[in-house]
Amino acid sequence: IELEIFQTASDAAHRVAELALEQVAARPASVLGLATGSTPIAIYQDIVRQVRAGRVVWDQVTTFNLDEYVGLCASDPHSFTYYMQQHLFGPLGMRKQKWFMPPHCGPDLAQIAPRYDQTIADHGGIDWQLLGIGRNGHIGFNEPGTPFDSLTHVATLSESTRQANAAWFDGHLDDVPQQAVTMGLATIMAAGTIVLAAFGESKAWALEKLLKEPPTPAVPASVLTQHPHVLVIADQAAASRIN
Numbered sequence: 001i002e003l004e005i006f007q008t009a010s011d012a013a014h015r016v017a018e019l020a021l022e023q024v025a026a027r028p029a030s031v032l033g034l035a036t037g038s039t040p041i042a043i044y045q046d047i048v049r050q051v052r053a054g055r056v057v058w059d060q061v062t063t064f065n066l067d068e069y070v071g072l073c074a075s076d077p078h079s080f081t082y083y084m085q086q087h088l089f090g091p092l093g094m095r096k097q098k099w100f101m102p103p104h105c106g107p108d109l110a111q112i113a114p115r116y117d118q119t120i121a122d123h124g125g126i127d128w129q130l131l132g133i134g135r136n137g138h139i140g141f142n143e144p145g146t147p148f149d150s151l152t153h154v155a156t157l158s159e160s161t162r163q164a165n166a167a168w169f170d171g172h173l174d175d176v177p178q179q180a181v182t183m184g185l186a187t188i189m190a191a192g193t194i195v196l197a198a199f200g201e202s203k204a205w206a207l208e209k210l211l212k213e214p215p216t217p218a219v220p221a222s223v224l225t226q227h228p229h230v231l232v233i234a235d236q237a238a239a240s241r242i243n
């Protein structure tokens with residue numbers, strides 16, 4: 001794992017955007033894996049600004065998001081689909097055929113979920129995957145204890161994750177869904193290059209575990225130590241427990 005530390009979250013976000021743009025410049029038909037949450041907001045803003053300025057052509061890019069809440073359909077403003085439309089797909093004018101979210105509405109989700117891995121494979125696999133990290137070390141919604149060989153599946157969110165995400169639901173913990181469909185750890189590990197962004201002091205513990213300790217399902221992100229091309233982009237606050 002390579003690590004780059006920046007003074008501020010905004011510098012770090014700028015660097016991640018730069019990496020995404022370099023990927024698309026090098027391969028215009030890239031397949032990107034994308035994340036939601038607070039971390040990517042500044043990254044997506046920067047990408048949108050630079051694509052609009054003509055820095056790269058985005059028309060051929062295909063994207064696959066990591067996860068989506070179960071039961072929130074696309075028009076729900078709390079859904080990750082809505083988030084992506086607001087922060088990236090809309091501003092970049094991406095056509096509906098070019099972006100994918102895990103199946104998350106309707107019956108038999110447990111059975112249908114692994115088809116997402118097949119859809120990704122049908123598009124040639126993910127070239128470049130963006131990840132955030134949970135304060136408990138989750139990636140996607142793979143909470144502690146998730147097997148390293150997991151594919152896309154229905155996951156039950158931990159209490160700490162629901163608490164962290166309650167901020168998006170006006171602080172109402174009861175409104176945060178209990179379940180999400182998430183790429184599994186093996187799905188994530190199949191990506192060619194992985195960039196993990198960690199901003200803020202609340203990520204310091206998870207980053208320390210990831211970078212300093214042997215891999216264990218207790219810290220899902222630690223599976224990344226077994227991947228050949230992982231870059232961690234951190235701000236100083238997130239990196240405060242390393243060294």
Ligand code: F6R
Nearest residue numbers: 035036037038039132133134140
């Ligand atoms: C979001 C996702 C999650 C987040 C993580 C950090 O699609 O997969 O793993 O990346 O929970 O969230 P923030 O960025 O809000 O701290």
